[in-house]
Amino acid sequence: MELKDIWQNHKSKIIVGAIIILALYFVYNFITNAALYGIRGEFANSYPAQDGFDSGLNYGAALGLGVQEESAVSKIARTILPPEPQTPASTDTIDPNDRKIVKNGSLSLVVNKIDEAVMAISDFANNAGGFVQNVSVREVNDNVKSGTITVKVPADQLETVFDQAKSIAVKVAREDINTQDVTEQYIDLDAQVRNLKREEESYLKILEQAKTIEEILNVSQRLSYVRGQIERIEGQLNYLSRQIEMSTLTISLTSEADVQIFGVVWSPLAEIKRAIRNMFSSLVSYANALIALVFALPVLILWLITWGIGLWIVVKIFLALKKKFYKSKTSTKVPPRTPPAI
Structure with missing residues (x-):
């Protein structure tokens, strides 16, 4: 079967397939770019010049004084x-003891009883010269609670309170102390x-x-x-x-589930919470991509129309050239000789 016959028999399918491939390509590019790009903002430290004051601090002009009259x-x-x-001054020459450091910490603990853990951590913070900034406790299931407590303590007491909080835990799921030099x-x-x-x-x-x-x-x-x-x-x-x-210490608390398998403590509640959090994160990403796609549909349609017209023009040119080439080839063929009559 020649190329011309294939095109004639499957012309509509080829065009539709090409358009579908282009559409999928643009949709994929759009969703990928929408996920990568974010909005960035910059905050300027300098202030703009106001009316009547030029950048060179020309005080005569700023006070509304003309050249002819100088008060x-x-x-x-x-x-x-x-x-x-x-x-x-350059921060390289500053003594390490004089540097300005912001130090914060976070803990994720599994405890026997949430209420007792909250009271103990509050006492740790108060004894260190700090205070409780926020407490949130909720009951997930019967006798199963979870919560978060945030305390502010003097920066030099952060490690002490950090270790005290760990000492009341059945299990330390996560611990972090981060510092930031803001000198x-x-x-x-x-x-x-x-x-x-x-x-x-x-x-x-x-x-x-x-x-x-x-x-x-x-x-x-x-x-x-x-x-x-x-x-x-x-x-x-x-x-x-x-x-x-003052350093900030944020502690997530989860009550210990009474489940042990061959002596190994299992915390299904923590795993369920993590799975739910991941599920909602995936749903949010899906919704964001869907919203971006809906609002970009007019542009995608315009691109599809543009590429469709371009593809149609290319196909027309190809067929015209093929037809012309085919005619010129057939016209140059030598007709077969007729055998002489006997």
Whole structure:
């Protein structure tokens, strides 16, 4: 069977099959990309220039003073410039004992009784100079409970409370202590606050020399902005200091199931919880991919139409060339000789 006969007999099937393959290819690419891409956000530490203030801190223009008229405020503004911003010191030269470290821990314990474990851990935290931040206990089945307790303890007492909590467990399912060096971030925030306070002092001196309402309003506006920046960064600095001073210990508690097989303790509740968590995670991933696919259907349809038209054009060109080639080949054939009549 020649190629032409195969195409004529199965033309519709070939086109439909090609379109289906292209559709599956685009759907697979779309779902894969939708799972990989996320939304990223960046937070800028610098603040934008406001109306009336250029990036070069031109105080005369900032106060609304023209070139022809220079008031006393513009004269003193030229002599009271904000100090040069201080560059944070390199963290490489800092003594290891002076570094700013955030230390947190987490435990997953199997205990005999949840209520007694919660009380014991609370006592451990209070005796170490900390406190209980959050407690959550729920009953899963008859006489089977699970819960979570979060405590805040001084950073130098974290290991002590950590070991005490482990000592009351029947089984330690998981334990983690993680540290994060935030020295560079702390120094940077502290330098920003000091630079902004120097700028605030400069504006206060300029404000003392302001005479017109326009000058006072312009300087006050800038002064208010700088003070807002100081409050914002000081808030970040205070939060970071609290994170450094007090460590967070999160403990997940599961009551021990009374099931033993050949002397081996089995915790089916923990396994069931893990399986349920994995199931919901898979369902969420499936739902996200399905939502992305539904909203991308118009684009996918347009792509299918585009590729279908392109495929149709290619097929038409191929058939035209094949037909032309076939005709030219048959026209060049020499007709057979007729035998002479006897």
